[in-house]
Amino acid sequence: MKNKSDFDLFFDLNFNSLNQTGFEQWFATMAACVYGGDFELIKAGGPKGDKKSDGRRLSTETIFQCYAPESPAKFASNAATRMADSFPEVVEFWPTMRVWHFVHNNDGGLPTSASDKIEELRKAYPSIKFLSGSRRFLKDELHDKLSLQQLIHLYPKAALNIEGVQMEHIRPLLKRIITERGKQFGSTEFGEIPDRAKLEFNRLSEASKFDIRRARSNVDVVGRFLDGQSNPAAVSVIQSAMREKYLQLVDLGYDPDDIFFKLCDYVRNTATSEEVAASHVIITYFFDSCDVFENVPVS
Structure with missing residues:
Protein backbone atom coordinates (compact mmCIF):
# COMPACT_ATOMS: atom_id res chain seq x y z
CA MET A 1 0.00 0.00 0.00
CA LYS A 2 1.51 3.26 -1.15
CA ASN A 3 -1.17 5.87 -0.49
CA LYS A 4 -2.74 6.86 2.81
CA SER A 5 -6.20 6.44 1.29
CA ASP A 6 -5.42 2.75 0.78
CA PHE A 7 -5.71 2.34 4.55
CA ASP A 8 -9.35 3.44 4.68
CA LEU A 9 -10.40 -0.22 4.38
CA PHE A 10 -8.47 -1.00 7.54
CA PHE A 11 -10.02 1.96 9.34
CA ASP A 12 -13.50 0.70 8.44
CA LEU A 13 -12.64 -2.82 9.56
CA ASN A 14 -11.39 -1.65 12.96
CA PHE A 15 -14.21 0.79 13.56
CA ASN A 16 -16.84 -1.80 12.69
CA SER A 17 -15.29 -4.75 14.50
CA LEU A 18 -13.30 -3.56 17.51
CA ASN A 19 -14.99 -3.19 20.87
CA GLN A 20 -14.11 -2.76 24.52
CA THR A 21 -10.34 -2.98 25.14
CA GLY A 22 -9.50 -3.42 21.47
CA PHE A 23 -11.30 -0.20 20.57
CA GLU A 24 -9.63 1.68 23.44
CA GLN A 25 -6.16 0.52 22.37
CA TRP A 26 -6.82 1.48 18.74
CA PHE A 27 -7.92 4.97 19.79
CA ALA A 28 -4.99 5.42 22.17
CA THR A 29 -2.43 4.33 19.56
CA MET A 30 -3.74 6.86 17.04
CA ALA A 31 -3.98 9.63 19.66
CA ALA A 32 -0.41 9.03 20.81
CA CYS A 33 0.80 9.32 17.21
CA VAL A 34 -1.15 12.52 16.50
CA TYR A 35 -0.67 14.34 19.82
CA GLY A 36 2.80 12.99 20.60
CA GLY A 37 4.07 14.00 24.03
CA ASP A 38 0.89 15.97 24.61
CA PHE A 39 -1.00 12.68 25.06
CA GLU A 40 -0.71 10.71 28.27
CA LEU A 41 -2.04 7.19 28.56
CA ILE A 42 -2.90 5.91 32.02
CA LYS A 43 -2.14 2.24 32.52
CA ALA A 44 -4.70 0.39 34.61
CA GLY A 45 -3.31 -0.87 37.89
CA GLY A 46 -3.77 -0.60 41.63
CA PRO A 47 -6.97 0.37 43.44
CA LYS A 48 -7.57 3.37 41.14
CA GLY A 49 -7.42 1.36 37.91
CA ASP A 50 -6.95 3.68 34.94
CA LYS A 51 -8.52 6.59 36.86
CA LYS A 52 -11.52 6.51 34.49
CA SER A 53 -9.33 7.71 31.64
CA ASP A 54 -8.48 6.23 28.25
CA GLY A 55 -6.06 9.07 27.65
CA ARG A 56 -5.32 12.64 28.64
CA ARG A 57 -4.32 15.56 26.44
CA LEU A 58 -2.18 17.74 28.63
CA SER A 59 -2.32 21.07 26.80
CA THR A 60 -6.12 21.21 26.82
CA GLU A 61 -6.69 19.24 30.05
CA THR A 62 -8.89 16.87 28.07
CA ILE A 63 -9.83 13.48 29.49
CA PHE A 64 -10.92 10.90 26.93
CA GLN A 65 -13.25 8.07 27.80
CA CYS A 66 -14.06 5.33 25.32
CA TYR A 67 -17.21 3.27 25.24
CA ALA A 68 -17.46 0.55 22.61
CA PRO A 69 -19.84 -2.29 23.44
CA GLU A 70 -20.52 -5.21 21.13
CA SER A 71 -23.74 -3.89 19.59
CA PRO A 72 -25.77 -0.70 18.97
CA ALA A 73 -28.55 -2.13 21.14
CA LYS A 74 -26.21 -2.48 24.10
CA PHE A 75 -24.90 1.04 23.49
CA ALA A 76 -28.42 2.48 23.45
CA SER A 77 -29.38 0.75 26.69
CA ASN A 78 -26.17 1.29 28.66
CA ALA A 79 -24.42 4.48 27.48
CA ALA A 80 -26.35 6.92 29.70
CA THR A 81 -25.91 4.71 32.77
CA ARG A 82 -22.20 4.37 32.10
CA MET A 83 -21.82 8.16 31.95
CA ALA A 84 -23.83 8.67 35.13
CA ASP A 85 -21.91 6.03 37.05
CA SER A 86 -18.39 7.01 35.98
CA PHE A 87 -18.39 10.79 35.68
CA PRO A 88 -18.32 11.68 39.41
CA GLU A 89 -15.16 9.57 39.70
CA VAL A 90 -13.66 11.27 36.64
CA VAL A 91 -14.04 14.65 38.35
CA GLU A 92 -12.55 13.27 41.53
CA PHE A 93 -9.51 11.84 39.76
CA TRP A 94 -9.00 14.86 37.45
CA PRO A 95 -9.91 18.09 39.34
CA THR A 96 -8.18 20.27 36.70
CA MET A 97 -10.10 18.72 33.78
CA ARG A 98 -11.48 21.30 31.36
CA VAL A 99 -12.79 18.99 28.60
CA TRP A 100 -14.41 15.57 28.82
CA HIS A 101 -14.45 13.77 25.47
CA PHE A 102 -16.67 10.71 25.13
CA VAL A 103 -15.37 8.56 22.23
CA HIS A 104 -17.66 5.76 21.08
CA ASN A 105 -18.34 3.23 18.31
CA ASN A 106 -22.01 4.03 17.69
CA ASP A 107 -21.90 5.37 14.14
CA GLY A 108 -25.53 6.50 14.27
CA GLY A 109 -24.77 9.05 16.97
CA LEU A 110 -25.85 9.26 20.57
CA PRO A 111 -29.24 7.84 21.53
CA THR A 112 -31.63 10.26 23.21
CA SER A 113 -30.92 8.89 26.68
CA ALA A 114 -27.17 9.47 26.33
CA SER A 115 -27.64 12.92 24.81
CA ASP A 116 -29.95 13.89 27.67
CA LYS A 117 -27.41 12.64 30.19
CA ILE A 118 -24.66 14.80 28.67
CA GLU A 119 -26.99 17.81 28.90
CA GLU A 120 -27.52 17.05 32.58
CA LEU A 121 -23.78 16.88 33.12
CA ARG A 122 -23.25 20.18 31.29
CA LYS A 123 -25.66 21.88 33.69
CA ALA A 124 -24.17 20.20 36.75
CA TYR A 125 -20.56 21.00 35.74
CA PRO A 126 -20.67 24.32 33.82
CA SER A 127 -16.89 24.78 33.97
CA ILE A 128 -16.30 21.60 31.94
CA LYS A 129 -16.75 21.30 28.17
CA PHE A 130 -18.46 18.07 27.10
CA LEU A 131 -17.71 16.54 23.70
CA SER A 132 -18.64 13.28 22.04
CA GLY A 133 -17.08 11.75 18.96
CA SER A 134 -17.38 8.62 16.87
CA ARG A 135 -16.42 7.65 13.30
CA ARG A 136 -15.87 11.16 11.95
CA PHE A 137 -13.76 12.24 14.93
CA LEU A 138 -11.61 9.12 14.76
CA LYS A 139 -11.23 9.37 10.97
CA ASP A 140 -10.78 13.13 10.48
CA GLU A 141 -8.96 14.15 13.64
CA LEU A 142 -6.79 11.09 14.20
CA HIS A 143 -6.59 8.48 11.44
CA ASP A 144 -6.22 10.87 8.49
CA LYS A 145 -3.47 12.79 10.30
CA LEU A 146 -1.22 9.74 10.63
CA SER A 147 1.84 9.49 8.40
CA LEU A 148 2.20 6.61 5.96
CA GLN A 149 4.76 4.97 8.25
CA GLN A 150 2.48 5.33 11.27
CA LEU A 151 -0.38 3.72 9.32
CA ILE A 152 1.84 0.77 8.41
CA HIS A 153 2.78 0.42 12.09
CA LEU A 154 -0.89 0.63 13.12
CA TYR A 155 -1.99 -1.97 10.57
CA PRO A 156 0.87 -4.48 10.12
CA LYS A 157 -1.14 -6.65 7.74
CA ALA A 158 -1.46 -3.75 5.33
CA ALA A 159 2.19 -4.32 4.47
CA LEU A 160 1.28 -7.73 3.02
CA ASN A 161 1.32 -7.44 -0.76
CA ILE A 162 -1.52 -9.86 -1.45
CA GLU A 163 -1.92 -8.62 -5.01
Whole structure:
Protein backbone atom coordinates (compact mmCIF):
# COMPACT_ATOMS: atom_id res chain seq x y z
CA MET A 1 0.00 0.00 0.00
CA LYS A 2 1.51 3.26 -1.15
CA ASN A 3 -1.17 5.87 -0.49
CA LYS A 4 -2.74 6.86 2.81
CA SER A 5 -6.20 6.44 1.29
CA ASP A 6 -5.42 2.75 0.78
CA PHE A 7 -5.71 2.34 4.55
CA ASP A 8 -9.35 3.44 4.68
CA LEU A 9 -10.40 -0.22 4.38
CA PHE A 10 -8.47 -1.00 7.54
CA PHE A 11 -10.02 1.96 9.34
CA ASP A 12 -13.50 0.70 8.44
CA LEU A 13 -12.64 -2.82 9.56
CA ASN A 14 -11.39 -1.65 12.96
CA PHE A 15 -14.21 0.79 13.56
CA ASN A 16 -16.84 -1.80 12.69
CA SER A 17 -15.29 -4.75 14.50
CA LEU A 18 -13.30 -3.56 17.51
CA ASN A 19 -14.99 -3.19 20.87
CA GLN A 20 -14.11 -2.76 24.52
CA THR A 21 -10.34 -2.98 25.14
CA GLY A 22 -9.50 -3.42 21.47
CA PHE A 23 -11.30 -0.20 20.57
CA GLU A 24 -9.63 1.68 23.44
CA GLN A 25 -6.16 0.52 22.37
CA TRP A 26 -6.82 1.48 18.74
CA PHE A 27 -7.92 4.97 19.79
CA ALA A 28 -4.99 5.42 22.17
CA THR A 29 -2.43 4.33 19.56
CA MET A 30 -3.74 6.86 17.04
CA ALA A 31 -3.98 9.63 19.66
CA ALA A 32 -0.41 9.03 20.81
CA CYS A 33 0.80 9.32 17.21
CA VAL A 34 -1.15 12.52 16.50
CA TYR A 35 -0.67 14.34 19.82
CA GLY A 36 2.80 12.99 20.60
CA GLY A 37 4.07 14.00 24.03
CA ASP A 38 0.89 15.97 24.61
CA PHE A 39 -1.00 12.68 25.06
CA GLU A 40 -0.71 10.71 28.27
CA LEU A 41 -2.04 7.19 28.56
CA ILE A 42 -2.90 5.91 32.02
CA LYS A 43 -2.14 2.24 32.52
CA ALA A 44 -4.70 0.39 34.61
CA GLY A 45 -3.31 -0.87 37.89
CA GLY A 46 -3.77 -0.60 41.63
CA PRO A 47 -6.97 0.37 43.44
CA LYS A 48 -7.57 3.37 41.14
CA GLY A 49 -7.42 1.36 37.91
CA ASP A 50 -6.95 3.68 34.94
CA LYS A 51 -8.52 6.59 36.86
CA LYS A 52 -11.52 6.51 34.49
CA SER A 53 -9.33 7.71 31.64
CA ASP A 54 -8.48 6.23 28.25
CA GLY A 55 -6.06 9.07 27.65
CA ARG A 56 -5.32 12.64 28.64
CA ARG A 57 -4.32 15.56 26.44
CA LEU A 58 -2.18 17.74 28.63
CA SER A 59 -2.32 21.07 26.80
CA THR A 60 -6.12 21.21 26.82
CA GLU A 61 -6.69 19.24 30.05
CA THR A 62 -8.89 16.87 28.07
CA ILE A 63 -9.83 13.48 29.49
CA PHE A 64 -10.92 10.90 26.93
CA GLN A 65 -13.25 8.07 27.80
CA CYS A 66 -14.06 5.33 25.32
CA TYR A 67 -17.21 3.27 25.24
CA ALA A 68 -17.46 0.55 22.61
CA PRO A 69 -19.84 -2.29 23.44
CA GLU A 70 -20.52 -5.21 21.13
CA SER A 71 -23.74 -3.89 19.59
CA PRO A 72 -25.77 -0.70 18.97
CA ALA A 73 -28.55 -2.13 21.14
CA LYS A 74 -26.21 -2.48 24.10
CA PHE A 75 -24.90 1.04 23.49
CA ALA A 76 -28.42 2.48 23.45
CA SER A 77 -29.38 0.75 26.69
CA ASN A 78 -26.17 1.29 28.66
CA ALA A 79 -24.42 4.48 27.48
CA ALA A 80 -26.35 6.92 29.70
CA THR A 81 -25.91 4.71 32.77
CA ARG A 82 -22.20 4.37 32.10
CA MET A 83 -21.82 8.16 31.95
CA ALA A 84 -23.83 8.67 35.13
CA ASP A 85 -21.91 6.03 37.05
CA SER A 86 -18.39 7.01 35.98
CA PHE A 87 -18.39 10.79 35.68
CA PRO A 88 -18.32 11.68 39.41
CA GLU A 89 -15.16 9.57 39.70
CA VAL A 90 -13.66 11.27 36.64
CA VAL A 91 -14.04 14.65 38.35
CA GLU A 92 -12.55 13.27 41.53
CA PHE A 93 -9.51 11.84 39.76
CA TRP A 94 -9.00 14.86 37.45
CA PRO A 95 -9.91 18.09 39.34
CA THR A 96 -8.18 20.27 36.70
CA MET A 97 -10.10 18.72 33.78
CA ARG A 98 -11.48 21.30 31.36
CA VAL A 99 -12.79 18.99 28.60
CA TRP A 100 -14.41 15.57 28.82
CA HIS A 101 -14.45 13.77 25.47
CA PHE A 102 -16.67 10.71 25.13
CA VAL A 103 -15.37 8.56 22.23
CA HIS A 104 -17.66 5.76 21.08
CA ASN A 105 -18.34 3.23 18.31
CA ASN A 106 -22.01 4.03 17.69
CA ASP A 107 -21.90 5.37 14.14
CA GLY A 108 -25.53 6.50 14.27
CA GLY A 109 -24.77 9.05 16.97
CA LEU A 110 -25.85 9.26 20.57
CA PRO A 111 -29.24 7.84 21.53
CA THR A 112 -31.63 10.26 23.21
CA SER A 113 -30.92 8.89 26.68
CA ALA A 114 -27.17 9.47 26.33
CA SER A 115 -27.64 12.92 24.81
CA ASP A 116 -29.95 13.89 27.67
CA LYS A 117 -27.41 12.64 30.19
CA ILE A 118 -24.66 14.80 28.67
CA GLU A 119 -26.99 17.81 28.90
CA GLU A 120 -27.52 17.05 32.58
CA LEU A 121 -23.78 16.88 33.12
CA ARG A 122 -23.25 20.18 31.29
CA LYS A 123 -25.66 21.88 33.69
CA ALA A 124 -24.17 20.20 36.75
CA TYR A 125 -20.56 21.00 35.74
CA PRO A 126 -20.67 24.32 33.82
CA SER A 127 -16.89 24.78 33.97
CA ILE A 128 -16.30 21.60 31.94
CA LYS A 129 -16.75 21.30 28.17
CA PHE A 130 -18.46 18.07 27.10
CA LEU A 131 -17.71 16.54 23.70
CA SER A 132 -18.64 13.28 22.04
CA GLY A 133 -17.08 11.75 18.96
CA SER A 134 -17.38 8.62 16.87
CA ARG A 135 -16.42 7.65 13.30
CA ARG A 136 -15.87 11.16 11.95
CA PHE A 137 -13.76 12.24 14.93
CA LEU A 138 -11.61 9.12 14.76
CA LYS A 139 -11.23 9.37 10.97
CA ASP A 140 -10.78 13.13 10.48
CA GLU A 141 -8.96 14.15 13.64
CA LEU A 142 -6.79 11.09 14.20
CA HIS A 143 -6.59 8.48 11.44
CA ASP A 144 -6.22 10.87 8.49
CA LYS A 145 -3.47 12.79 10.30
CA LEU A 146 -1.22 9.74 10.63
CA SER A 147 1.84 9.49 8.40
CA LEU A 148 2.20 6.61 5.96
CA GLN A 149 4.76 4.97 8.25
CA GLN A 150 2.48 5.33 11.27
CA LEU A 151 -0.38 3.72 9.32
CA ILE A 152 1.84 0.77 8.41
CA HIS A 153 2.78 0.42 12.09
CA LEU A 154 -0.89 0.63 13.12
CA TYR A 155 -1.99 -1.97 10.57
CA PRO A 156 0.87 -4.48 10.12
CA LYS A 157 -1.14 -6.65 7.74
CA ALA A 158 -1.46 -3.75 5.33
CA ALA A 159 2.19 -4.32 4.47
CA LEU A 160 1.28 -7.73 3.02
CA ASN A 161 1.32 -7.44 -0.76
CA ILE A 162 -1.52 -9.86 -1.45
CA GLU A 163 -1.92 -8.62 -5.01
CA GLY A 164 1.79 -9.23 -5.62
CA VAL A 165 1.68 -12.95 -4.83
CA GLN A 166 3.01 -14.80 -7.87
CA MET A 167 3.62 -18.41 -8.85
CA GLU A 168 7.21 -18.11 -7.60
CA HIS A 169 5.85 -17.52 -4.08
CA ILE A 170 3.20 -20.25 -4.18
CA ARG A 171 5.18 -23.03 -5.88
CA PRO A 172 7.84 -23.79 -3.21
CA LEU A 173 5.27 -23.86 -0.40
CA LEU A 174 2.96 -26.36 -2.08
CA LYS A 175 5.86 -28.37 -3.53
CA ARG A 176 7.14 -28.90 0.01
CA ILE A 177 3.78 -30.34 1.09
CA ILE A 178 3.76 -32.68 -1.93
CA THR A 179 7.29 -33.85 -1.15
CA GLU A 180 6.76 -34.32 2.58
CA ARG A 181 3.30 -35.85 2.44
CA GLY A 182 3.27 -37.65 -0.90
CA LYS A 183 3.56 -41.09 0.62
CA GLN A 184 1.20 -40.51 3.54
CA PHE A 185 -2.12 -39.21 2.25
CA GLY A 186 -5.23 -41.25 2.74
CA SER A 187 -8.73 -41.26 1.29
CA THR A 188 -10.10 -38.05 2.79
CA GLU A 189 -13.15 -36.81 0.88
CA PHE A 190 -13.53 -33.14 0.05
CA GLY A 191 -16.40 -30.79 -0.69
CA GLU A 192 -16.76 -29.15 -4.06
CA ILE A 193 -19.05 -26.13 -3.83
CA PRO A 194 -18.23 -23.35 -1.38
CA ASP A 195 -21.22 -21.97 0.48
CA ARG A 196 -21.72 -18.20 0.58
CA ALA A 197 -22.55 -18.40 4.28
CA LYS A 198 -19.41 -20.34 5.11
CA LEU A 199 -17.58 -17.34 6.57
CA GLU A 200 -20.41 -16.72 9.03
CA PHE A 201 -21.03 -20.37 9.82
CA ASN A 202 -17.42 -20.92 10.92
CA ARG A 203 -17.60 -18.04 13.44
CA LEU A 204 -14.56 -16.24 12.07
CA SER A 205 -13.91 -12.75 13.37
CA GLU A 206 -14.39 -9.69 11.19
CA ALA A 207 -10.61 -9.39 10.93
CA SER A 208 -10.23 -12.96 9.63
CA LYS A 209 -13.13 -12.54 7.22
CA PHE A 210 -11.47 -9.38 5.96
CA ASP A 211 -8.19 -11.27 5.39
CA ILE A 212 -10.00 -13.98 3.43
CA ARG A 213 -11.98 -11.55 1.28
CA ARG A 214 -8.79 -9.63 0.53
CA ALA A 215 -6.85 -12.77 -0.41
CA ARG A 216 -9.60 -13.95 -2.76
CA SER A 217 -8.38 -11.45 -5.34
CA ASN A 218 -5.40 -13.68 -6.07
CA VAL A 219 -6.42 -17.30 -5.46
CA ASP A 220 -6.23 -18.03 -9.18
CA VAL A 221 -2.45 -18.38 -8.71
CA VAL A 222 -3.04 -21.46 -6.55
CA GLY A 223 -5.57 -22.82 -9.03
CA ARG A 224 -3.08 -22.46 -11.88
CA PHE A 225 -0.41 -24.29 -9.87
CA LEU A 226 -2.73 -27.21 -9.14
CA ASP A 227 -4.00 -27.37 -12.72
CA GLY A 228 -0.43 -27.51 -13.93
CA GLN A 229 0.49 -30.65 -11.98
CA SER A 230 1.40 -33.49 -14.30
CA ASN A 231 0.59 -36.03 -11.59
CA PRO A 232 -3.07 -35.66 -10.45
CA ALA A 233 -2.20 -37.42 -7.19
CA ALA A 234 -0.16 -34.37 -6.15
CA VAL A 235 -3.35 -32.33 -5.83
CA SER A 236 -4.88 -34.99 -3.59
CA VAL A 237 -1.75 -34.97 -1.46
CA ILE A 238 -2.14 -31.24 -0.79
CA GLN A 239 -5.88 -31.51 -0.17
CA SER A 240 -5.38 -34.37 2.25
CA ALA A 241 -2.61 -32.55 4.11
CA MET A 242 -4.73 -29.41 4.47
CA ARG A 243 -7.78 -31.29 5.68
CA GLU A 244 -5.78 -33.42 8.10
CA LYS A 245 -4.06 -30.37 9.58
CA TYR A 246 -7.39 -28.57 9.90
CA LEU A 247 -9.00 -31.51 11.74
CA GLN A 248 -5.95 -31.80 14.00
CA LEU A 249 -6.30 -28.14 15.02
CA VAL A 250 -10.03 -28.60 15.64
CA ASP A 251 -9.33 -31.61 17.87
CA LEU A 252 -6.80 -29.53 19.83
CA GLY A 253 -9.54 -27.04 20.63
CA TYR A 254 -8.29 -23.97 18.75
CA ASP A 255 -10.86 -21.34 17.88
CA PRO A 256 -11.60 -20.53 14.20
CA ASP A 257 -9.28 -17.50 14.02
CA ASP A 258 -6.38 -19.43 15.53
CA ILE A 259 -7.03 -22.29 13.12
CA PHE A 260 -6.88 -19.96 10.12
CA PHE A 261 -3.56 -18.46 11.17
CA LYS A 262 -2.05 -21.78 12.22
CA LEU A 263 -2.94 -23.17 8.80
CA CYS A 264 -1.10 -20.21 7.29
CA ASP A 265 1.88 -21.01 9.53
CA TYR A 266 1.69 -24.65 8.41
CA VAL A 267 2.21 -23.87 4.74
CA ARG A 268 4.99 -21.32 5.27
CA ASN A 269 8.71 -22.10 5.27
CA THR A 270 9.75 -18.71 6.64
CA ALA A 271 8.17 -15.57 8.09
CA THR A 272 9.05 -13.25 5.21
CA SER A 273 6.29 -10.88 4.14
CA GLU A 274 6.14 -12.59 0.73
CA GLU A 275 5.52 -16.01 2.28
CA VAL A 276 3.01 -14.65 4.80
CA ALA A 277 1.03 -13.09 1.94
CA ALA A 278 1.32 -16.29 -0.11
CA SER A 279 0.12 -18.40 2.83
CA HIS A 280 -3.02 -16.24 3.17
CA VAL A 281 -3.76 -16.77 -0.53
CA ILE A 282 -3.19 -20.54 -0.28
CA ILE A 283 -5.41 -21.07 2.76
CA THR A 284 -8.12 -18.87 1.26
CA TYR A 285 -8.08 -21.04 -1.86
CA PHE A 286 -8.59 -24.19 0.20
CA PHE A 287 -11.23 -22.45 2.32
CA ASP A 288 -13.25 -21.68 -0.80
CA SER A 289 -12.66 -25.11 -2.30
CA CYS A 290 -14.08 -26.61 0.91
CA ASP A 291 -11.01 -28.56 1.91
CA VAL A 292 -10.69 -26.67 5.21
CA PHE A 293 -13.34 -25.35 7.59
CA GLU A 294 -16.89 -26.58 7.63
CA ASN A 295 -19.63 -26.10 5.07
CA VAL A 296 -23.08 -24.93 6.11
CA PRO A 297 -25.25 -28.05 6.58
CA VAL A 298 -27.89 -28.58 3.93
CA SER A 299 -31.28 -28.32 5.58
